[in-house]
Amino acid sequence: MSGLLRREWQVALRAKGAVINPVAFLLLSTTLFVIAAPDTVSSDAAAGILWTLVLLTQLLALDAMYRRDFDSGVLEQTLVGSQVPFVAVLTRIFMQWLSTGFIMTLAGPALGILLGLPVETAPAIALAMLLGTPALSFLGSIGASVTVGFSRGGVILALLVLPLFLPTLIFGAALVAAAEAGSSVMPQVYALSLISLIALAIAPFATLAGLKISLEMQ
Amino acid sequence: MSGLLRREWQVALRAKGAVINPVAFLLLSTTLFVIAAPDTVSSDAAAGILWTLVLLTQLLALDAMYRRDFDSGVLEQTLVGSQVPFVAVLTRIFMQWLSTGFIMTLAGPALGILLGLPVETAPAIALAMLLGTPALSFLGSIGASVTVGFSRGGVILALLVLPLFLPTLIFGAALVAAAEAGSSVMPQVYALSLISLIALAIAPFATLAGLKISLEMQ
């Protein structure tokens, strides 16, 4: 149990830059965006743009989520005769969120300002991402588990999970927009929390099933 | 020689959906955008948005560009005692462009209209992408060749190549904008062609060097 968590840590640290990189990518794509479409840098669209880029960043990270373990056979060992496959999967998902969603949450407010959001909305951005990103990791994990066996999983994965990300995207953007308009954000808070909870409820089982299917492909 | 080209074809067809997927992803992310930030759907920003998404799509595809061949050892065979490694790399890059850049060029105009660009700009969009996307494949190939040996290449790749994509992004978007404003697009046409040519000049050598380095990592 502790062994599982520790390993995730070690890998995260060992696979250099795995932690800093998502933020770097997010920052990078935000920049591209503003450069390509400077006129969009108006606070009304900023929230939506930010969230879209968060989704795409998450997508990029998800593709690598299980691939190493699949290729090295670590996945087989995780599922065969293990006492705690469920825990193992949960640990992995949690670490994935920590190294993407959580980090992005920390960077989110700064990027929002970069995109022209008023400074006052910073807490709202952080809140929205804190509540929303877990859903991305949980749902994404399902897609990643099913596509890990494919040679060109990347884009198929995108097709599978992006639709699932849609609600998070909408409410996340709405929360920030509401905060900006000065109206209450509670509805969006409830919505995001609910989505994340549902995702949490189904993800581990679905992921386990997906991984089993992928392992049968060899 | 013909064998090389044929293989690329067969793989592209065999790796299910490798051809259709980039477009699907582009379409999907465009939709996300329109949903998340409806206010941005104003023709003045559309070109920039479209190009940013093209870049990200290309990025997603680039990560897989050499990975399969690296893992299977096909890359070793391509470089060891081969009479035509140079041709082999060029073929691969060309096919990569054909299955991403070119396909996106075909889909571009439709997406532009989806984003609110006037129908008259359709030819301009196609032209811009036709001239611009080769640079993405060429420069991207360099980054992919250096990062293929890593466990989590994805985001490092992004860090390496996205800055190099910037000029293409700027002139590509500018071309469409110019066409929309009804002014001459020749400056951008020249700029894009020049960029692609320079990329073409350096890519094959740099890619070969990068692949050799990656192969030494095992």
Next chain:
Amino acid sequence: MLGVPPMLTLDEIVCERDGRGLFAPVSISVHAGDYVELMGPNGAGKSTLLRTLAGLHSRYSGAFDGVDCLFQGHRLGLDGLLTPLENFAWFVGLEDQDEDRERCLDALQRTGVLDKAYQPCNEMSAGQQRRVAMARWLLSSRSLWLLDEPLTALDASAQQVLAEIIVEHCQAGGAVVCATHSELPIAQKRSLKLEAFQSKADGPALGGDQSGESFQE
């Protein structure tokens, strides 16, 4: 051994791929202390059978029943970024035991890669990685081992150690099923041969309309 339930029983089992059986039905019951050598030409279905017994391949007819097993496939299941000790810590974590540094080091000593204890696995040679994987078996509490071509990449001395480890495990009341092409130097062994069907056509027709597929797609 009477009265003791077998650790693993196969009964008329046939693994299937693309809807056709791979080999003539096999039945065997493996008891504590048994070392079973799984033989058969290339493509006979050894790996598939082992994966089936490990629960990694669910397309089969017939039935089998067995205790928790330790599976060692073609892919070693070591995390290349981690050192052997870190890999072990994770592995015993899967069995919900907590690690014992001493045992880990002894195991590495036993398989002759103690000097690599603190080096990432992807910086080892093929054989050294195999040796690390071997050391891991010694830490597992599972009594049934399923090994797929464990001799791969091992030099003479390591092959000797492998044989000893297997024998000891059997004497300690464990059981081992091992697919291999070159026989291990082990005295008491049972051998399980996978007979390929004479011709593909003889395969049990499960939806015979698919019979072409194994050649086409």
Next chain:
Amino acid sequence: MLGVPPMLTLDEIVCERDGRGLFAPVSISVHAGDYVELMGPNGAGKSTLLRTLAGLHSRYSGAFDGVDCLFQGHRLGLDGLLTPLENFAWFVGLEDQDEDRERCLDALQRTGVLDKAYQPCNEMSAGQQRRVAMARWLLSSRSLWLLDEPLTALDASAQQVLAEIIVEHCQAGGAVVCATHSELPIAQKRSLKLEAFQSKADGPALGGDQSGESFQE
């Protein structure tokens, strides 16, 4: 053999990793018709040496010089999505010959996987993939073969075929360097042993000298 230049000459070569030499310097010159068996314990440096000779590893001291070689590493170099025939077409394309369907089928026949000719390689067993890779050697025009543990996953009959193929290649004026742990049934062989350094400290300290690279470029 007098007057004929050797196909491969190693001159005091030492492969390096992390800045240390792996084995005591080796020198040998391989002539047409030679079959050289590269022996050594796990981690001795066999694979690294072969990769060096193939130009896939540039960190070494000493020098070597040789003709174009065919390299068969731990990774087979078959595209799993393609059938053997498609893989062959691509492979001969690399050598700038155009394919000859007949020869391809004969080669597959020879290695006993003719029935898999139209099946994607990732749908084959470990040994069958090895056999396909073996068949590919027969199509190559290169005279120097570098094989890393080619016996892996092969059953008895396939090992026999492998030995025959090597012998024929040597008789046809080719040369083979083969790293293996279990000797092949080949009568005329030269053997090259990699002696590990007594202690790591004995490794040659790398000064500023880059003598190896003059040949590399």
Next chain:
Amino acid sequence: MLSTSLKRLWHKLGSPRWFFALTENWVKAAGLSALVLLLWGAVWGLGFAPADYQQGNSFRIMYVHVPAAMLAQSLYIAMGVAGFIGLVWRMKLTDVAISACLPLGMVITALALFSGSVWGRPTWGSWWEWDGRTVSTLVLFFLYVGIYALREAIADQDLRARASALVAMVGTINIPIIKYSVEWWNTLHQPASFGLTQKPAMPSEMWLPLLVMVLGFYAFAAFIVLVRMRTEILNREMGARWVRDWIQVRSER
């Protein structure tokens, strides 16, 4: 014959030991001039230069900002050149140079960004404006980060050297393109913001100290790079005899 002698020369140039001996005194020179120039320029610029008629004293940030911005670019180009030499002539030394320039370049670029945005607060009224120079500097920073991440990811020294050399080279080839395109884009989209698009016509008592500061920054960079290179060389050649001798000589002093 000639080619071999040339090769030998290059090997000499590339040999860390030779470089180490050569730069023994350069370090002191660079360090000293950096100290003098920076002190002189700082006192002059911050103390005596007249306040700007528009911006008051906030313009004095220029004395940090402009040299930093210039140095940031120069350091990257230096890396690119080193990379090129390293790839073509297989020198060990060039990677030492890259490893010395990289962190410094990142810091200096960050400094340019920071000083710039601090300056932006009073002049633009915002911390950040999307402007040609700001963007090209930001992208430059990303290029640095990219190489840094790459180096972090490769364990083997030799491979790390070749990979980062290659990437630095490709990046340098692209820098002019990036700068040009961004400047061009800037004139296209952005209203020209003060002090960035057109050089402010400064009185000489304003830009002379700037000149001194620029020189000081470059001297400082030379100092840091040399020191880092020398320590790196000692690290890598630890086993070699000449290092032990050198250390002995040092300890005997």
